[in-house]
Amino acid sequence: xxxxxxxxxxxxxxxxxxxxxxxLLSDFIRENLLLTGTHIGCExxxxxxCTIQVNGDPVRSCLMLAVQADGCEVKTVESLIxxxxxxxxxxxxxxxxxxxxxxxxxxxxxxxxxxxxxENSNPSEEEIRKCISGNLCRxxxxxxxxxxxxxxxxxxxx
Amino acid sequence: MTKYVGQSIxxxxxxxxxxxxxxxxxxxxxxxxxxxxxxxxxxAHATIIGIDISEAQxxxxxHAILTGKDIDGxxxxxxxxxxxxxxxxxxxxxxxxxxxxxxxxxLAKNKVMYVGQPIAVVVAENRYVAEDAADLIKVKYETxxxxxxxxxxxxxxxxxxxxxxxxxxxSNFHVTTGxxxxxxxxxxxxxxxxxxxxxVSSNPLETRGVVSTYENRTNQLHVYSSTQLPFEIxxxxxxxxxxxxxxxxxxxxxxxxxxxxKGGVHPEEIMVPYLSKxxxxxxxxxxxxxxxxxxxxxxxxxxxxxxxxxNRDGTILGIKDHFIIDSGAVNYFGLTCAYNSAYHLRGxxxxxxxxxxxxxxxxxxxxxxxxxxxxxxxxxxxxxxxIDMVARKLKMDPVEVMRKNMIQAEDMxxxxxxxxxxxxxxxxxxxxxxxxxxxxxxxxxxxxFREQQKKWKKQGKLVGVGxxxxxxxxxxxxxxxxxxxxxxxxxxxxxxGASPQGQGHETVFSQICADELMLSPNEITIRVGDTANLxxxxxxYASRSAVNAGSAIxxxxxxxxxxxxxxxxxxxxxKSSDLxxxxxxxxxxxxxxxxxxYKEIAEAARPGNRCKVPAGMEPGLQVTxxxxxxxxxxxxxxxxxxxxxxxKTGFVELKGYSVVHDAGKVINPMIVDxxxxxxxxxxxxxxxxxxxxxxxxxxxxxxxxxxxxxPTSMEIPTVEKSHQEFLSTRNPLGIKGVGExxxxxxxxxxxxxxxxxxxxxxxxxxxxxxxxxxxxxWIKEAERKQYKIEVG
Numbered sequence: 022x023x024x025x026x027x028x029x030x031x032x033x034x035x036x037x038x039x040x041x042x043x044x045l046l047s048d049f050i051r052e053n054l055l056l057t058g059t060h061i062g063c064e065x066x067x068x069x070x071c072t073i074q075v076n077g078d079p080v081r082s083c084l085m086l087a088v089q090a091d092g093c094e095v096k097t098v099e100s101l102i103x104x105x106x107x108x109x110x111x112x113x114x115x116x117x118x119x120x121x122x123x124x125x126x127x128x129x130x131x132x133x134x135x136x137x138x139x140e141n142s143n144p145s146e147e148e149i150r151k152c153i154s155g156n157l158c159r160x161x162x163x164x165x166x167x168x169x170x171x172x173x174x175x176x177x178x179x
Numbered sequence: 180m181t182k183y184v185g186q187s188i189x190x191x192x193x194x195x196x197x198x199x200x201x202x203x204x205x206x207x208x209x210x211x212x213x214x215x216x217x218x219x220x221x222x223a224h225a226t227i228i229g230i231d232i233s234e235a236q237x238x239x240x241x242h243a244i245l246t247g248k249d250i251d252g253x254x255x256x257x258x259x260x261x262x263x264x265x266x267x268x269x270x271x272x273x274x275x276x277x278x279x280x281x282x283x284x285x286l287a288k289n290k291v292m293y294v295g296q297p298i299a300v301v302v303a304e305n306r307y308v309a310e311d312a313a314d315l316i317k318v319k320y321e322t323x324x325x326x327x328x329x330x331x332x333x334x335x336x337x338x339x340x341x342x343x344x345x346x347x348x349x350s351n352f353h354v355t356t357g358x359x360x361x362x363x364x365x366x367x368x369x370x371x372x373x374x375x376x377x378x379v380s381s382n383p384l385e386t387r388g389v390v391s392t393y394e395n396r397t398n399q400l401h402v403y404s405s406t407q408l409p410f411e412i413x414x415x416x417x418x419x420x421x422x423x424x425x426x427x428x429x430x431x432x433x434x435x436x437x438x439x440x441k442g443g444v445h446p447e448e449i450m451v452p453y454l455s456k457x458x459x460x461x462x463x464x465x466x467x468x469x470x471x472x473x474x475x476x477x478x479x480x481x482x483x484x485x486x487x488x489x490n491r492d493g494t495i496l497g498i499k500d501h502f503i504i505d506s507g508a509v510n511y512f513g514l515t516c517a518y519n520s521a522y523h524l525r526g527x528x529x530x531x532x533x534x535x536x537x538x539x540x541x542x543x544x545x546x547x548x549x550x551x552x553x554x555x556x557x558x559x560x561x562x563x564x565x566i567d568m569v570a571r572k573l574k575m576d577p578v579e580v581m582r583k584n585m586i587q588a589e590d591m592x593x594x595x596x597x598x599x600x601x602x603x604x605x606x607x608x609x610x611x612x613x614x615x616x617x618x619x620x621x622x623x624x625x626x627x628f629r630e631q632q633k634k635w636k637k638q639g640k641l642v643g644v645g646x647x648x649x650x651x652x653x654x655x656x657x658x659x660x661x662x663x664x665x666x667x668x669x670x671x672x673x674x675x676g677a678s679p680q681g682q683g684h685e686t687v688f689s690q691i692c693a694d695e696l697m698l699s700p701n702e703i704t705i706r707v708g709d710t711a712n713l714x715x716x717x718x719x720y721a722s723r724s725a726v727n728a729g730s731a732i733x734x735x736x737x738x739x740x741x742x743x744x745x746x747x748x749x750x751x752x753x754k755s756s757d758l759x760x761x762x763x764x765x766x767x768x769x770x771x772x773x774x775x776x777y778k779e780i781a782e783a784a785r786p787g788n789r790c791k792v793p794a795g796m797e798p799g800l801q802v803t804x805x806x807x808x809x810x811x812x813x814x815x816x817x818x819x820x821x822x823x824x825x826x827k828t829g830f831v832e833l834k835g836y837s838v839v840h841d842a843g844k845v846i847n848p849m850i851v852d853x854x855x856x857x858x859x860x861x862x863x864x865x866x867x868x869x870x871x872x873x874x875x876x877x878x879x880x881x882x883x884x885x886x887x888x889x890p891t892s893m894e895i896p897t898v899e900k901s902h903q904e905f906l907s908t909r910n911p912l913g914i915k916g917v918g919e920x921x922x923x924x925x926x927x928x929x930x931x932x933x934x935x936x937x938x939x940x941x942x943x944x945x946x947x948x949x950x951x952x953x954x955x956x957w958i959k960e961a962e963r964k965q966y967k968i969e970v971g
Contacts, residue, residue: 043307052305057206058199060435062384063468067884070384098199108197116193119849122857123681124196125203125385125435154891157884159384159436160681162860162921164897165853 027091031056032100040087047071049087050097058098058128062157069156072129073097079133098128101135111135111173120169122160130156134170143174183690183700184912187849190686191700201433204388204405205465212390212461213242215451216309218299218316219474220291223327223543223877224338225320227289230299235315240304243458244312245450247288247298254453255419256282257511260443262411262657262717264513267602274521274598276352276514281341281541283509285419285446285453290323292340292508293545294879295473297446302454302462325877329482329505329540340508340541347541349510354521356596357532359488362497366488370572374564375946376557376926378480378505378871379864381550382889383680385435386466387475389448391455400452401428405435407442408718409678413710415444416452427452431708437680438861439550440476442720443511472882477871478550480505481520481557488532489569493580497532498565500524504537507544514539516547518600519554519652525595526562527612527648527815528584533597543877551861551922553721555651563647563927564945567934571941576629577646577931578620585612585648592908601656603810609905610815612648615839618901619646619817622837628821641824642834643936647927648818652811653916654726654909660713661731663692663739664801667785669763669778671696671703673736676716677728678708682854682918687725687846688732691912695736696743697760715805722814722916725846727806730910735804742792742800746784747775749791812907814915816840818859818924822932829955831867831933836896836925841903843915851917852900858921859898864890865922866929867948940965 024039031054038053050059050073059082062070066084073082074096101109108116111134121127130153137144137152144152149170150163158166195201232244258280266276287298299316303309324338331337332347340347363369390403400422406412409429417424434441447464455462466475483502489495504517514537521535566584570577586593588611595605620626628644635642660676673692675684684707689700696703706712717727740760747765748755751773759768766774775783783791786798821835838855845851868888872880881887906913930944933954941964942957 041307048306051205052208055208056199057202060203060385061205062386063884065468065883065885068384068468102198108194112197115197116189119190119853121193121196121681122683122853123383123385123434123436124192124201125383125433127196128199131197150892154893157384157889157891159382159438159861159889160857161853162856162858162898163892163895164856167892167897 025088027088029090029092030094032096042086042088044087045083046085046087046090047082050082056097056099060125060128062126067157069133070126070129072132072156074132074136077136079136098131101131110176111138114169114173114176118165118169118172120161120165126156126158130158130166138174138177142178144170181694183693184846186690187847188686188690188700190683191689192683192685203385203433203435204390204403207390207403209392209461212463213302213304214306214309215300215302215454215462215464216306216313217297217447218301218313219470220287220294220296220298222291222320222322223294224323224325225291226323227287227291227298228319228321231317232299235301235312238308238312238315240308241301241312243302243454245286245300247284247286250286251288254285254449256284257444257446257449258282259511259513260411263515266514270598270600270602274352274354276350278350278513279344281344281349281509283446285449293543294877295470295545300450300454302458325543327542327544327873327875327877329503329542332540332542340543348538349506349541350514350539351537352514353536354597355534357497359497359499359532359534362488362532363486363499366496367491368489368572370487370489370565370568372485372568372945374483374485374561376479376481376560377947378477379550379869380472380475380477380871380887381438381440383436383438383441386468386471387441387445387447388465389451390461390463391452392461393456393459395459399426399428400456401430402452403430403432404448405441406431407437407680407720409708409710410676410716411718412444412448416449419449420453429710431678434680437719439478439553439720440548441680442718443548469882472887473879474545476546476548477507478547479557480547483561485561485565487565487569491573493569493573493575493583495528495530495569495584498524498530500535502537504539505542505544505547506539507542507546509546510539511546512548514600516549516554520558522597522599522605523555523651524558524562526559526650527586528562529586530584544873549720551858552919555649555919555923556862556865556926559647559649559923560927560930563931567931578625581616581646581648582613585616587613599652599810601810607650607813608908610813610841611903611905612815615815615817615841615903616648619819619837619839622899622901623819623821623835641826641936643822643824643932643934645820645928645931645935646817647924647931648816649923650813650815651722651920651923653722653814654808654812655721655723656808658717658805658807659727659731660716660803660805661728661735662713662801662803663732663735665743665777665781667781669776669781671698672706673703673732674706674712675728675732676713677719677724679719682719682724683847683850684724687850688728690846691729691733692736695733695740698763702763722918722920726812726910726914726916727808729846729912729914731804731806733911734806735802738804739800739802742796742802743777743780745793746780746791749793750775750780750783809909812843812909812915814842814917814920816920816924818928820925820928820932822929822936824933824936826958829951829958831949831954833863833894833896835899837899839901839903840920841905841915842917843905843907844913845902845904846914854917855900855921856898858919859925860890860895862922862925863895863929865947866926870948
């Protein structure tokens with residue numbers, strides 16, 4: 022298959038690669054860029070584990086081709102940590118509130134939520150529930166995730 | 180003396196998992212690694228006439244293609260898992276089981292028995308090429324008659340799933356106490372019902388996956404698998420490939436959920452290691468979600484026909500149950516779910532006459548294995564529906580019938596008159612079930628709700644309350660291991676046989692160890708999920724790790740403390756009874772400045788001329804302990820669901836969910852609450868949404884998340900939780916298991932609540948899930964009956 026050259030920014034770094042047109046963005050991130058924090062759970066866009074941000078919006082990387090990300094700014098879970106190694110407010114809130122168990126779905130939740138919190142810094146429980154309803158978690162029963170989001174929102178507003 | 184046990188310590192695991200730096204099987208990559216894809220049966224029952232791989236083999240980037248014929252005589256078929264199937268002699272005598280051996284080829288050779296069964300494997304440069312090649316493989320089948328209904332499978336002349344057997348009954352047994360037949364004659368009333376729990380899929384967010392590498396120099400396979408049972412996989416790879424266990428190391432890295440079906444050994448866990456040895460290079464296989472839905476093993480799928488003898492005051496005299504488990508094409512776990520069901524059915528109730536017969540039946544479906552609850556959600560649904568049906572027949576409140584039949588606190592320890600699967604007498608160790616019920620009723624203001632409910636119903640608002648209780652045998656044996664050591668740098672490292680899938684082992688076991696060695700949990704390193712660390716290990720399933728691994732590490736750490744004190748005493752030339760320990764030091768009680776650090780003690784314990792370890796003891800600071808529980812320990816719970824039903828659409832809205840739970844000694848309340856909430860979410864899924872559906876040809880109709888519904892944040896309320904803490908008498912810390920509990924009761928509680936919401940309309944909910952379409956039909960049917968004019 023003929024490769025197609027793409028240029029994009031991933032977690033602030035300029036990337037240029039030649040990729041197969043059929044390569045999924047999720048596979049490109051994991052296999053070509055070795056950013057394995059983005060997880061693949063269902064490959065048909067339902068579970069949300071592969072959620073990343075493309076130009077600031079949460080996007081399912083398993084439903085997008087790498088070539089479609091040409092010229093885009095992409096952020097993955099690896100971008101959330103602070104430079105000094107400390108967790109972001111949201112990551113810290115997840116740990117504080119036991120909002121993860123196996124942790125496989127966690128990067129997807131974090132990427133959905135970090136984008137959401139930028140737009141809505143003081144969400145209600147109903148808004149949080151709606152926001153994460155596209156991300157499946159099989160361990161936590163969601164309630165601690167909601168608690169974590171409330172804490173993160175509060176920390177930022179303080 | 181417990182300082183950290185009982186505290187909600189934050190998890191050590193979290194940092195890597197929230198930063199995306201955890202390592203799941205799919206994240207492992209190695210130089211020279213190739214990827215495998217399995218070709219799977221598209222038929223539920225068929226003879227394989229031929230497999231044409233020529234076109235696929237010619238594709239660039241394909242390295243190997245193997246079919247069943249290629250591995251014939253080289254890889255033994257998978258058979259039942261002995262460690263889960265073996266029964267103690269006294270149990271065999273008591274229940275008189277017939278168990279027929281059945282098996283599955285790692286790649287189907289002559290015929291396929293279910294859709295999704297692996298029949299060939301392709302290894303290529305990468306997954307994309309391997310999938311291209313798999314598409315080019317042409318399999319010629321001759322279809323055979325398919326049987327998906329277990330009752331049809333039982334009929335004479337039904338197609339045989341396992342051809343060497345005389346029938347499709349893989350096993351059966353009979354357990355009884357008292358005289359249920361007589362009780363049916365003695366009772367005022369008899370209730371008969373058929374109660375079913377459907378087939379479901381566990382759906383961890385991380386699918387299964389295997390990476391294997393072969394090292395020529397040491398003749399070693401290193402297999403990484405997303406598994407609950409690394410030790411079991413080691414055993415079965417050795418057995419299947421004719422290797423010795425020392426040639427195999429199995430690692431379970433970060434595992435993205437298990438819930439039961441990641442226990443046992445799957446064909447891919449044998450095939451991928453075989454390929455890596457054959458090709459002398461690392462091979463990776465990651466299951467996709469469609470494969471998970473078809474080929475990763477399913478669970479539940481029980482049908483109970485019960486006859487219940489009860490008196491007009493609500494006393495239940497006896498239960499006669501005949502039940503069938505549809506095991507799919509192979510039964511790997513023997514009587515695990517079946518006997519769990521039989522011995523748990525009566526739960527928190529005194530029912531002196533009990534008779535249960537079980538048949539495990541083979542059909543052309545994916546094999547059926549234990550899933551969170553393993554046989555308990557099925558029978559709790561049966562028992563609590565019985566309570567509710569008896570109450571409604573007698574026009575009593577279900578709570579009255581519960582109270583009438585419940586085991587009282589003063590009855591503890593309570594003997595249920597039959598045996599546990601491990602052969603011990605079924606005796607509940609501790610608990611107070613009526614107190615839990617009262618506590619739960621208070622939490623939801625039951626009396627107040629009943630008053631309100633009348634008003635709401637008058638206004639057309641159909642709200643209902645439903646209750647379920649269970650008693651669960653947790654912490655199953657046979658053993659669990661802990662190896663605790665202080666290394667040369669003074670660091671405490673503990674290795675455990677039970678590896679986690681999100682349960683927080685690194686945190687909770689460090690809490691137990693910290694208390695024994697007078698350190699903080701942060702000063703203890705916990706290593707899990709690797710067969711290289713320990714000679715023996717069992718694994719994480721059956722709500723057993725906190726009980727067994729927790730006890731193992733507690734005892735091993737206490738023994739290590741004794742040894743540390745003995746060595747320190749020799750160093751300080753005092754008696755060890757004169758010493759105390761704190762913050763990584765041993766010091767003389769009366770002269771705290773006279774002390775030695777763990778690092779110094781570790782150095783002094785090294786073998787050699789200057790070794791301070793007393794004669795007769797092994798040098799070094801390390802202790803291994805295998806904890807063997809005397810039998811299971813009994814957790815219990817009361818669940819109360821509040822629902823509102825939309826009669827027009829059949830939609831059930833969960834208005835609230837409350838639970839009172841006894842898990843004995845709680846090591847980390849935050850983690851226990853997390854387990855309960857998560858378990859309940861899965862139980863709510865089972866109650867309202869989840870079902871694996873096959874058509875009559877054995878084709879799976881629920882192969883994606885568009886058809887198989889999992890609950891989201893919109894459907895799962897925050898559960899109100901309250902605790903009891905009745906210590907177990909069967910281990911040193913008094914721990915009871917908690918992993919499965921949450922998932923057990925929701926179907927029963929929610930079904931009872933829905934029935935209650937619709938009362939006085941007489942509907943029966945004896946099958947799941949309570950989907951809008953089903954409920955709408957039940958409502959229509961009940962309305963038809965209500966308005967029917969009886970003639971004659």
